[in-house]
Amino acid sequence: MNRQGRGSTGPGRPSALPDHGYEPPAPVRELPDGGLVVAFHGDDDRRRVFNVSRLPLPGWHPALAAVVSERTGPGGGLRTFAAATTGWGSLSRLVKFLGALPEPPATLDQLTPSHLQAFHDHRTRATPVTALRDMSEARLLFALPALRDQVSAEVLDHIQRRLPSPREPEPSTTVADAEPSRPGNGAKRLTSGYSDGELARLLAALRADAARIRDRIRAGEDLLRRYQSDPLALDDNDRDLGGVLERMAATGQVPTPPAARPSPFCPERQELTGQLFLTLRDLPPLMMLTAALSERNGETMKELPVRHRLLEDRAVELVIVKRRRGTRRWFETVTWEIGAPGRELHNPGGFYLLMLELTARSRQWSGSPLLWSVWRNGYGAGLGVPDNHFAPFQDSLSSSSILPTAWVANRPRPLLADPQSTTDGPDATPPTIPAQGLPLQVSFNRIKTSMEVRRTKRMGGHLPSAAKSNSMPVLFRNYLSGDPVITAWAEEVxxxxxxxxxxxxxxxxxxxxxxxxxxxxxxxxxxxxxxxxxxxxxxxxxxxxxxxxxxxxxxxxxxxxxxxxxxxxxxxxxxxxxxxxxxxxxxxxxxxxxxxxxxxxxxxxxxxxxxxxxxxxxxxxxxxxxxxxxxxxxxxxxxxxxxxxxxxxxxxxxxxxxx
Incomplete structure (x- = not known):
């Protein structure tokens, strides 16, 4: 049966089932050389194979394969590529540490609480936050029958003890700490939201860059359309460029311009690409503006789908992914307003449709079901080909690095943070003028926090109405608590x-x-x-x-x-x-x-x-x-x-x- 989609079932129409005798493939497979691997297929439709045989302690391998299979299986808690990879990393670090001990526990019954305590102390000295995550993942793994039934009761009692939370390092008095927003000084990055002035400047810069990208591609599409309609009506330069754009649209390949040095890395080729295709350097401003307009986080923006539904040309309906909501609660249907014509940079639905337009050429060659599809230099990516159209986040959310800080640093007009006074006392020096301000720290987290704060203010501080993509405790704890904008507003109210x-x-x-x-x-x-x-x-x-x-x-x-x-x-x-x-x-x-x-x-x-x-x-x-x-x-x-x-x-x- 091949029925699918809404309306495929109903009275007298049972759901589609596999053929009689169907046996799903076993997640744990044995290799010809005797090794064990675990196949993972997540709810985000990403796959990976975990090779247990590459870990030390061969006596542990059957039990490890069983717990990894159960932990990453349909009923487990690690159901995305990123979550499964993180859990596998925690397990690998534990087993590799135990295997490197002078007297490693060759079998599970030889494991003692002192082994686990030594692993915890070792990880705490190296990375305290990761140590807590590793021990928490180990606790969940040892609670599964494959490990629980083979270790001693003392080990189970030890692994279930309450772990101390990692403490932040003591603040230092170095120059780096005095200038937290200056890149490269090793200071902690800001996580609070932006002030009203900073957010206004950031949104203006994002809209300016998005408008420039939109106008660039629309100008190329207009030239291509005029060339295909009547090439003789164009002058010589436009006719030559129109012919090149026609070959690019038909093949997806970007040639080296005739006047440029014949090299796949020449800047003229990159400039020619931007006439029809988005590139990786276009993604930061477009994705950050999408996050600001939709008031969603960066992970959700990376997985926006192509599939959508128009509601009377007033709104667009699509299913987005919101991770870390619990089992089978990641998908949410949202409705975004399209807005008036010419206002697509101010409404989430209109901007989404604009991004569909700008990525259509590249997605024709990548075939991705996700919104973001760009052109990249195949030689620079190590693919051995001059051109490659791909969806940067289809295989993994971290496969392509989107660096908002690089976007800020490369802008011709600097984007500055609000000036700060040197002291807080009565003798505080006046703020520096904006031209001497520090560069603005830009990140998806700060944009999300700022939008959460503004929505909460619009709702008059009523958390049940302001909670949009998170619960009320998460909204208050992770976004509102301690934010200077919401604190100042609350004090004023x-x-x-x-x-x-x-x-x-x-x-x-x-x-x-x-x-x-x-x-x-x-x-x-x-x-x-x-x-x-x-x-x-x-x-x-x-x-x-x-x-x-x-x-x-x-x-x-x-x-x-x-x-x-x-x-x-x-x-x-x-x-x-x-x-x-x-x-x-x-x-x-x-x-x-x-x-x-x-x-x-x-x-x-x-x-x-x-x-x-x-x-x-x-x-x-x-x-x-x-x-x-x-x-x-x-x-x-x-x-x-x-x-x-x-x-x-x-x-x-x-x-x-x-x-």
């Missing part, structure tokens, strides 16, 4: 929210104070009866205040029986006293008020801001702005030393409302 909340609390306090007699009265002078009498308080009431008979939770109340708003006995909470005209605050109340502020600050760390501000904000504003501001710093300092331990905040709280 939080600052505005706090200002709004404080203003709302201030307005609530002013409304309550206006309705309840104008707010508390503060006596900053001596807390004695004569001073209170001079301020308009009756002698008897002044005596009671001095003796503390009218004290409430944190202040004093001059007339508890007649509330200014209701004219009746007061029934509000002690926090509402700070808005009441009957409230009186003297110097003796300062220690309790400062203790209350500390308790409110502690409660603010325990409650969400949207809960804390309506409940405690008006009282907090009244204390900070209407009461404490009327006392001298010396009075506040003395009161700070006399603060009670119990702020009495539970007097106004219901037990079920406590955090």
């Amino acid at each position: 939080l600052g505005e929210a706090l200002v709004d909340a404080e203003q709302a609390a201030r307005q609530a306090h002013e409304r309550a104070a206006k309705a309840a007699g104008g707010g508390p009265r503060v006596l900053p002078g001596p807390a004695d009866a004569p001073t209170m009498v001079e301020s308009g308080i009756g002698p008897e009431t002044a005596r009671q205040i001095v003796d503390g008979e009218l004290d409430t939770g944190w202040t004093a109340c001059v007339d508890h029986d007649q509330h200014p708003l209701t004219g009746k006995t007061c029934q509000v909470t002690f926090l509402d006293c700070f808005h009441c005209g009957n409230c009186l605050v003297t110097r003796d109340h300062l220690p309790r008020l400062l203790a209350l502020l500390d308790a409110l600050s502690q409660r603010r760390r325990e409650l969400p801001e949207e809960v804390w501000w309506p409940r405690y904000g008006p009282a907090w504003v009244a204390i900070r702005q209407d009461i404490l501001a009327k006392f001298t710093p010396a009075e506040l300092q003395r009161a700070q030393a006399d603060k009670p331990h119990d702020a009495l905040l539970d007097l106004i709280e219901n037990p079920w409302e406590l955090p």
Whole structure:
């Protein structure tokens, strides 16, 4: 049966099955010389053969072949070419290390925990990150039956122990560390996103180079079309060039221009190639712009397919690959907007269709199902032929090196990072002018981070809406956390929210104070009866205040029986006293008020801001702005030393409302 594609099955149409008696080829094969090899065919349709017989320790080979077959098989965790190659590298390093020991474990039952510990220590001294990866892969391999049933229980217990995470090396104070973005100084490359200015300059440069490549190939196609239509209508130079382009289109071969030195490596031949075909040097700006417009990572850009579907000429639908999502979750159907005519450099769907147009000539000869197909010099690639059309990422994602840094370095107009000040203190020197800035570090990871940050900002920081190609924890941990752009934006948003909340609390306090007699009265002078009498308080009431008979939770109340708003006995909470005209605050109340502020600050760390501000904000504003501001710093300092331990905040709280 040869039915395939959507709609090939249904009621009465069973799925296609192989012929009766079909036996799939065994993944483990024995060579004529007795060696063992494991054939791998990944979900990314890439293949490789792992030769187990080339490893030391022949007594291990049958078990190793079995675990490699299971680990890279349909139900295993290594189902891409890159993942299987990485896992094979970890296994090879372990077996080669054990085979090089003075007394190697010839069989699996001779393996001891000390052997594994020695391997871990050796790898930690060399490459700490790889050491953790190697031991993690060894743990998964030894959990498979072929190895688990042949090693001792001590080895299994040792391999299952928790491994320490590798630590970053201590930062040095060398010049290289002071200039992290200068190429070639050995400093750590940046992984954070770009600032708004850097991203704008980078996108402008990518669009400029993409437009130049587009115009170059379209000009060649237009000349070829005019030559095939009416060669006599062209002048001599265009007619000669049109004839060369016609032979290039018909054969896929690029001849040496007549006026150039006859050499397959002459620059004129490379320039002639660009009239109809993309070359490897064209890929960095095109792929990075594709990544920026689609907001996907570099791996996904390398495996974009040719197969797609147009949706009413408004969008393009295609199936992309998103790795490291778990078994059978790598493929995702996306819809990219095409945009208006002439805006293909600003919309992912339009740019994808443009790339299909620019790579069509080369893909005619490579026959690749992937989007990217380019021309390269066969002699330079060691193929022994002058021309070669190939898909650079069909066999492996790392088969062709795409160096964004080389693209930046070779641009006639430099692409610079934002200038940085030399220090962070008050005596910091002003930033350098842009002409003296450092070259911008360009990478797919930084582009992806920048686009994730911008999308999160567009969504107002709502992670469920911003999570597009990753889960929310991955989005926050790997892209947003620590990024200077998102940090500055979050601080700005939080600052505005706090200002709004404080203003709302201030307005609530002013409304309550206006309705309840104008707010508390503060006596900053001596807390004695004569001073209170001079301020308009009756002698008897002044005596009671001095003796503390009218004290409430944190202040004093001059007339508890007649509330200014209701004219009746007061029934509000002690926090509402700070808005009441009957409230009186003297110097003796300062220690309790400062203790209350500390308790409110502690409660603010325990409650969400949207809960804390309506409940405690008006009282907090009244204390900070209407009461404490009327006392001298010396009075506040003395009161700070006399603060009670119990702020009495539970007097106004219901037990079920406590955090």
